[in-house]
Amino acid sequence: MEPRSRSFYVLATFFALFVLFLYGPTLTIAVLSFQGPSGGLTFPMRGVSLHWFHDLFEQQAVGDIWGSFSRSLTLGLMVMVTTVVVSVMGGLAFRKRFFGSGLVFQLIITSLVIPSILVSLGVGLIFSQLGFTVHWATSGFGSQLTWTLPFGLLIMFAVFNRFDKSYEEAARDQGASNWQTVRHVVLPIIAPSLIGVALFGFTLSYDEFARTLLTAGSYNTLPLEIYGMTTNVTTPVLFALGTMTTVFSFLVIAVFLITAKLMNRRQDRAGSDAGSGSV
Amino acid sequence: MDRFLRSRTLTGWALISPVAVVLICFLILPIIVIAIVSFWQATEFSIIPAFSWENYDFLFGSPVTYRVFLNTFKYAVITWALTLAIGFTVAYFLAFHVRTLTWQITLFLLCTIPFWTSNIIRMISWIPFLGRNGIANSALMSWGVIDEPVEWLLFSDFAVILAFVHLYTLFMVVPIFNTMMRIDKSLIEAARDAGATGAQILWNVIIPLTKPGIMIGTIFVVTLVMGDFITVRIMSGSQSANVGRLISNDIGLLQYPSAAATAVVLLITVLITIAILLRFVDIRKEL
Numbered sequence: 001m002e003p004r005s006r007s008f009y010v011l012a013t014f015f016a017l018f019v020l021f022l023y024g025p026t027l028t029i030a031v032l033s034f035q036g037p038s039g040g041l042t043f044p045m046r047g048v049s050l051h052w053f054h055d056l057f058e059q060q061a062v063g064d065i066w067g068s069f070s071r072s073l074t075l076g077l078m079v080m081v082t083t084v085v086v087s088v089m090g091g092l093a094f095r096k097r098f099f100g101s102g103l104v105f106q107l108i109i110t111s112l113v114i115p116s117i118l119v120s121l122g123v124g125l126i127f128s129q130l131g132f133t134v135h136w137a138t139s140g141f142g143s144q145l146t147w148t149l150p151f152g153l154l155i156m157f158a159v160f161n162r163f164d165k166s167y168e169e170a171a172r173d174q175g176a177s178n179w180q181t182v183r184h185v186v187l188p189i190i191a192p193s194l195i196g197v198a199l200f201g202f203t204l205s206y207d208e209f210a211r212t213l214l215t216a217g218s219y220n221t222l223p224l225e226i227y228g229m230t231t232n233v234t235t236p237v238l239f240a241l242g243t244m245t246t247v248f249s250f251l252v253i254a255v256f257l258i259t260a261k262l263m264n265r266r267q268d269r270a271g272s273d274a275g276s277g278s279v
Numbered sequence: 280m281d282r283f284l285r286s287r288t289l290t291g292w293a294l295i296s297p298v299a300v301v302l303i304c305f306l307i308l309p310i311i312v313i314a315i316v317s318f319w320q321a322t323e324f325s326i327i328p329a330f331s332w333e334n335y336d337f338l339f340g341s342p343v344t345y346r347v348f349l350n351t352f353k354y355a356v357i358t359w360a361l362t363l364a365i366g367f368t369v370a371y372f373l374a375f376h377v378r379t380l381t382w383q384i385t386l387f388l389l390c391t392i393p394f395w396t397s398n399i400i401r402m403i404s405w406i407p408f409l410g411r412n413g414i415a416n417s418a419l420m421s422w423g424v425i426d427e428p429v430e431w432l433l434f435s436d437f438a439v440i441l442a443f444v445h446l447y448t449l450f451m452v453v454p455i456f457n458t459m460m461r462i463d464k465s466l467i468e469a470a471r472d473a474g475a476t477g478a479q480i481l482w483n484v485i486i487p488l489t490k491p492g493i494m495i496g497t498i499f500v501v502t503l504v505m506g507d508f509i510t511v512r513i514m515s516g517s518q519s520a521n522v523g524r525l526i527s528n529d530i531g532l533l534q535y536p537s538a539a540a541t542a543v544v545l546l547i548t549v550l551i552t553i554a555i556l557l558r559f560v561d562i563r564k565e566l
Contacts, residue, residue: 007477011372015386018369021445022393025404028414032407042407043414086297093298098291105563107302113498113553114306115506117526118542122309125316125535142305149298158566203395209509214530226399230513242400249396257388 026246033239041236052240065225065241072222075136076206079144083152083201084194090149091156092182112150116210119143124214139215144205151204152197159193192267195260202256203249310546317539326535334540344525344541348548351521354436354511355504358443362500363493365444366451370492371485373452374459375467387456394449402442402513409433409441434516442514447503451496458492458565459485494560498553505549522548 032039036047056065094101123143127134134140167189171181209223216224222245229238292299320329338344369390377383393401408414409432416428431437462485470480508523522545529538 008376011368011376014368015372018365018448019389022390025408025445026393026396026401028407029400029404042410042412043417086301089294090298093291093294096287096291096294098288098295100288101291101295104295104299104302107306108298109553109557109562110550111302111306113502113549114310115502115523115542115545115549117506117508117523118313118546119305119309121526121530121535121538121542122313123305125312125539126308129312142301145301146305149301153298154566157563161566199395207395207397207399209399210506213527223397223399226397226403227509230399230403238403242397242403246396246400250392253392253395 029239030243033243035236052237055237068220068222068225076202079205080201083148087152087156090153111146120214134217136216140212143211143215148201148204151200192260192263199256313539319536321536358504361444362448362451370456438514450499454495455492491560491565
């Protein structure tokens with residue numbers, strides 16, 4: 001190997017600073033959430049305690065955190081499952097290059113670039129004009145799908161663009177029906193990528209704020225609850241909550257990434273190089 | 280009949296129908312309703328169906344509107360320039376200076392993980408840094424750069440743009456890295472063999488081939504910044520405004536028709552911007 005050039009070290013330093021910029025603030029509030037009971041929102045630390053985490057578990061202290069957490073979790077799982085199923089179907093559909101696919105593609109891009117607050121406002125208006133009550137599991141759920149589906153579909157497009165059609169042809173030559181081909185050939189090959197779609201579906205829903213603002217109804221999701229806290233809570237309990245949510249997100253991400261890695265490894269061991277193009 | 284059932288278009292539409300239903304109910308219909316309501320009138324307590332240009336007259340007649348739109352563009356342009364510069368450098372390092380695929384993927388994931396965590400928390404986490412008694416001020420004072428705390432760090436345009444860059448640089452890194460990874464390395468070797476310097480390779484080979492990734496990143500960053508209201512609200516401490524905040528303020532006052540009119544103008548602005556940007560890139564080809 002040739003020796004590293006000077007520009008490598010300059011760029012590596014830049015990269016390290018960028019990572020510090022990305023994670024530094026999050027680490028800072030993680031440290032500050034262990035403030036002593038008399039501590040404030042910034043350094044110095046006035047002692048070290050679990051006081052603010054303890055506060056999170058007291059119902060009255062900071063609103064309905066656990067209720068909103070369980071709602072966000074449920075909604076995240078609903079959105080995740082729907083996003084995976086619908087994106088796979090959509091991905092399969094676009095391989096057919098059906099009439100009107102161009103129009104649907106434009107709609108998907110529109111859904112991606114439209115300011116979130118418009119979805120929130122529009123869905124809220126529809127529900128109020130029709131006399132329905134907005135609820136996180138109906139209007140909130142639909143609004144979030146307009147954000148997660150485009151990501152899921154774009155990933156599926158990328159996956160199928162790299163998909164080797166000869167596997168399907170082989171299956172069909174051996175007499176597999178359309179459904180059998182999808183079920184036993186296509187789905188196992190794309191399975192690791194579906195973990196990626198699921199990760200997007202869950203986390204984007206779990207953290208979504210703008211699209212649920214006017215569509216969640218009287219029961220808040222966690223990001224709405226946290227937003228409410230930013231305006232009236234001025235103690236490190238805010239940081240404690242932030243740290244807990246971030247740790248939870250990291251755990252979720254880790255589970256998804258490890259699952260994807262294990263699935264990839266299993267495919268490799270099975271001796272097939274299927275899907276190896278879709279890094 | 281059988282042939283018809285097996286036709287591409289029918290199967291295609293059967294498979295795409297869930298996507299179509301969601302996008303019609305939660306994207307198209309809401310846009311239509313917003314467009315209709317933007318012509319309605321509002322009292323303090325309710326909104327009244329009507330057809331009046333009142334909301335638009337007010338919107339275009341108010342100097343605030345122009346100032347706020349200008350401010351929105353200002354945020355978009357500055358954030359775009361910064362995220363592009365940082366995002367390109369990071370992607371360039373990952374794609375051309377990190378040598379093994381394992382390290383490339385690991386470092387790439389390190390950059391993407393924050394994307395899957397809460398934006399609001401990531402905004403809040405700047406408070407201990409930027410506050411009057413925050414880390415930045417204490418550090419600057421102890422180094423003797425300043426004598427008293429700087430006030431404009433938190434709750435200012437500076438804080439807003441810092442947060443935008445913090446949140447959205449990822450959207451530049453990912454597509455640019457993706458395009459760079461597809462550049463045929465032999466093109467770069469050919470350029471080097473032909474006597475090109477590193478800077479010439481960067482300028483004449485890599486940047487032109489990375490343009491599609493840059494455009495996709497640009498589309499993401501520009502639309503996210505233009506449609507934002509929450510970052511500006513939290514990071515400026517309600518002292519600055521962009522179009523999103525104009526809309527959310529009207530919603531807060533239950534002035535839905537006026538919010539809808541602003542939303543229509545914002546949507547048109549965003550769509551025109553995207554239409555222009557899409558002239559430079561074919562997204563379907565880049566996936």
